[in-house]
Amino acid sequence: DAGITQSPRHKVTETGTPVTLRCHQTENHRYMYWYRQDPGHGLRLIHYSYGVKDTDKGEVSDGYSVSRSKTEDFLLTLESATSSQTSVYFCAIRVGQGNYGYTFGSGTRLTVV
Amino acid sequence: GDSVTQMEGPVTLSEEAFLTINCTYTATGYPSLFWYVQYPGEGLQLLLKATKADDKGSNKGFEATYRKETTSFHLEKGSVQVSDSAVYFCALSHIASGNTPLVFGKGTRLSVIA
Numbered sequence: 348d349a350g351i352t353q354s355p356r357h358k359v360t361e362t363g364t365p366v367t368l369r370c371h372q373t374e375n376h377r378y379m380y381w382y383r384q385d386p387g388h389g390l391r392l393i394h395y396s397y398g399v400k401d402t403d404k405g406e407v408s409d410g411y412s413v414s415r416s417k418t419e420d421f422l423l424t425l426e427s428a429t430s431s432q433t434s435v436y437f438c439a440i441r442v443g444q445g446n447y448g449y450t451f452g453s454g455t456r457l458t459v460v
Numbered sequence: 461g462d463s464v465t466q467m468e469g470p471v472t473l474s475e476e477a478f479l480t481i482n483c484t485y486t487a488t489g490y491p492s493l494f495w496y497v498q499y500p501g502e503g504l505q506l507l508l509k510a511t512k513a514d515d516k517g518s519n520k521g522f523e524a525t526y527r528k529e530t531t532s533f534h535l536e537k538g539s540v541q542v543s544d545s546a547v548y549f550c551a552l553s554h555i556a557s558g559n560t561p562l563v564f565g566k567g568t569r570l571s572v573i574a
Contacts, residue, residue: 387566388566389549389566390504392561405561453502454503
């Protein structure tokens with residue numbers, strides 16, 4: 348999607364290892380979000396950020412941490428990956444005024460074995 | 461807290477059939493309502509939105525009307541095409557707050573067969 352890139356696109360990791368997913372935007376938007384998508388659950392909010400070093404927890408934040416040291420990057424870290432964190436992770440940015448625009452990245456498919 | 465409930469899928473339709481995907485919500489105040497679409501292997505794209513009661517959002521032949529009295533935002537299309545096959549998500553958010561993450565329903569998978 349225009350202005351937002353997630354990396355890696357796919358990753359397989361072992362249980363207990365740390366994993367960091369990156370979301371990069373090129374358009375200097377203030378608000379950024381991490382969601383996970385699982386069958387039967389839709390998209391659930393993990394963490395979000397409303398500015399550099401300003402973050403807050405979402406609905407399913409346990410086992411995850413985030414950092415935003417600069418506007419363009421929002422990192423999601425799984426400190427010690429578990430099989431229950433196998434999922435597709437989406438980053439989103441809020442563009443424009445009000446709630447008119449959320450642009451989503453293409454997703455990262457993470458498999459924890 | 462806020463929540464969105466949408467009909468369970470999958471929904472399978474023949475080409476040119478009429479589509480309805482039901483969505484109801486629970487929220488304080490007056491949220492904005494959205495439909496997002498996810499094509500296979502892709503992220504979510506905004507399909508349409510409505511920001512106040514009785515507003516009708518429309519795009520690509522899809523329509524949804526914000527019904528405050530029934531807390532609903534059902535998605536409709538008069539004649540579906542194979543290219544409409546995707547997962548559809550209903551979502552809400554609040555304009556009044558400064559940072560209002562989207563709250564999603566669980567999604568409805570639509571398959572349209574020729």
